[in-house]
Amino acid sequence: MSFLLGLTGSIGMGKSTTARLFVEEGCALWDADAAVHRLYDRGGAAVVPLRAVFPEAVRDDRVDRQVLKRIISEDPVALARIEKIVHPLVASDREMFKTTADADILVFDIPLLFETGGDVLMDAVACVTAPAEVQEQRVLERGSMTRAQFEQIKSKQMPDAEKRTRSDFVILTDTLEHARTQVHDIVTTIRERLAHA
Numbered sequence: 001m002s003f004l005l006g007l008t009g010s011i012g013m014g015k016s017t018t019a020r021l022f023v024e025e026g027c028a029l030w031d032a033d034a035a036v037h038r039l040y041d042r043g044g045a046a047v048v049p050l051r052a053v054f055p056e057a058v059r060d061d062r063v064d065r066q067v068l069k070r071i072i073s074e075d076p077v078a079l080a081r082i083e084k085i086v087h088p089l090v091a092s093d094r095e096m097f098k099t100t101a102d103a104d105i106l107v108f109d110i111p112l113l114f115e116t117g118g119d120v121l122m123d124a125v126a127c128v129t130a131p132a133e134v135q136e137q138r139v140l141e142r143g144s145m146t147r148a149q150f151e152q153i154k155s156k157q158m159p160d161a162e163k164r165t166r167s168d169f170v171i172l173t174d175t176l177e178h179a180r181t182q183v184h185d186i187v188t189t190i191r192e193r194l195a196h197a
Contacts, residue, residue: 009128012139014173028103127167
């Protein structure tokens with residue numbers, strides 16, 4: 001029986017890097033964003049149902065995420081319609097991972113874990129955090145969004161302080177080595193629990 005660890009954190013907190021540190025410790029990783037990419041790619045399970053609702057969003061047998069973003073910005077009910085199609089497919093992908101992954105700790109990298117109620121499916125939750133100014137600097141340095149876009153995304157996410165309070169573990173990503181040490185300690189703690197279960 002594997003231990004299910006939810007990994008969450010707001011945009012720019014260092015979650016992807018932290019997820020890789022768990023893999024280095026021998027954990028298996030399921031990434032919600034990567035699952036959506038698979039579902040949207042050629043042959044992915046979301047292509048046909050999304051084409052039926054938003055034909056303009058499918059190009060070359062793939063879902064074009066930029067077109068979807070535009071549709072969502074122009075149509076107030078589009079997001080709910082997309083989520084109704086995509087969320088069950090993502091959940092199915094996650095369940096498949098749970099039944100096939102071969103590791104004692106399964107890490108689920110889910111940005112909106114608390115917002116979607118996914119935390120109740122986990123044995124514990126780890127929240128990745130960083131000071132607000134570091135978060136903003138990281139996001140803006142990527143060069144893929146403006147400060148206004150960053151603020152808009154942040155406004156849709158649960159505040160960092162609340163995520164930290166609701167989590168079993170908090171990982172401060174001020175430096176890579178500090179994050180690595182904290183991940184190692186968390187994995188050690190969980191493995192000790194599993195040994196005595």
